[in-house]
Amino acid sequence: MFYPLLGLFGLCAGITTLLFGFGGGFFAVPLLYALLLTSHGAGTEVAQHAMQIAVATSATLMIFSSALATWRHHRAGSLRWDLVRPLAPAIAMGALLGAWAAPYVASAWLRWLFIAYLLLSLLDAWLRPGFLRAGEQRLDAPGNAGTRL
Incomplete structure (x- = not known):
């Protein structure tokens, strides 16, 4: 029963990630913990x-x-290495x-930190323009000209 549940969790995590752009860990971590x-x-x-x-x-x-x-993204030419390298x-x-x-x-402690992380991430997604509502800002980066945030 353990492995079919893991497969079901993976499927649900993949669906939430596909729908929202994030969420696999949000879904999988609590279920795997339980x-x-x-x-x-x-x-x-x-x-x-x-x-x-x-985790x-x-x-x-x-x-x-x-x-x-x-x-x-690198193969598609849409990755800005000048922005990525400093983060490494x-x-x-x-x-x-x-x-x-x-x-x-x-x-x-880790459970409470994870709950705080979930709440902050959901709040950020709710308040940030572009996730739930369209923003007015435009990107001027190469490859993204005319894309709305």
Whole structure:
């Protein structure tokens, strides 16, 4: 029953990502967390680190999906490397710090941090022009001329 549920979660995560442009982790992390707790029992080592496992699984999938998206945008000529390259050191440092801190952060704290992240992301999507309502700003970047935000 464990693997069919994982497949169903993956399908739902893919659908929410397709519909909204984000949401796979929003959907999959809580469900994977609950599945790990119920399938392994409350007192087990897996249950004690279920949130770390769920977040790490989501982060691993993001690495592959972002690499694929980057490659496709690069091939299409729509990637502005001059804007991407300066972000690489900060992304790498954040990944290293997160991997180092993961064993030291209590699962309860991680759950609350994830909930705060969800709320902030949803609030940002709701308030930012272009997600729920059309913005008035235009992009003048090469390859995006005339595109509305």
